[in-house]
Amino acid sequence: MILAQGVGELGSSIAAIGYGTAAIGGGVGAGLIWAAVINGTARQPEAQGKLMGIAWISYVLVEVLALIGLVLFFIA
């Protein structure tokens, strides 16, 4: 009972920590994608246009994970 009450009060704090944790994954993923694009562009500058197209698509797939975390934060 007391535990449940405590969880209720802490709920929004826990949700904030949860969102922060969820954002780690998205951050690492976005970093890996753009690191690969920078590497690829440095090796082959003329391929930049093609790489950017692929990068945006992969980036939005990663980004949505962090954004779903944000939505869950508001639901929690």
Next chain:
Amino acid sequence: MSAGPENRKEPSLGALVLATEGGEFSPPGVEEFFFPPIVDGITKPMVLAVLALLICVSFYLLATRNLKVVPSKFQFAAESIYDLCRNTIARDQIGSAEFRPFVPLILALFSFILVNNIFGIFPVIYFPTLSHIGYALAMSVLVVYPVYHIAGMRKHGVGRYLRNQLFPPGVPKAVYILLTPIEFFTKFVANPLTLAIRVFAAMLAGHLLLLVFTLGGEYLLTEASLALKPVSIISWAFVIVITFLEALVLVIQAYVFAVLSASYIGAALAEEH
């Protein structure tokens, strides 16, 4: 959305330090996004969505009314957007053989979402329509979702389309037990939902960020002690910085929505998975 005011009664440490006079700072939440109706049953986002439609239609009508070989600046702007949607988005994602019928859809989606997003940082209006998930869901589930499935089914026939989508070739038979449910979930559930959630959450988060700094600055100016009042200027300076960040994000979100719609259509039309 139960993050109601009752969760925020306990003053945080920051609020205790700041609130030497007057009330306590309550950060803006989801409730800031719901307005009382302007007229019975008609709310601000509805008006904005119609306004965005009118802006898009009149922009393209005006820009294409008097086309010249040497374009005016206005015609050039419209042609640049058309060129982006036709060549960079539709042709690259769908493929040069079949992209033509989908160019109007991609152009309409991109322009409509872009105008709606610009409302988020446009003076006086300051409200991104798509921060209400209904509008984003309508565009993804009612427009893009049927379009790419029907386009795929019309090209391949229902059976072959489903086989193409659910049984990607080149994997051992046993893997299909695992792969087919995942493919089904991705193609029929996750894709339309994430398409909507992406633009919705980005707009919600951006608008909320602007609200936090604007209302925080206002709170510092009106409620905090005299020494802390000048800090409100820093808070409002951040509003300007974040507005520029938002300007970038909202264009990217409109672009991404169009690119992903085109990429789903392209995947549905592709011969082999």
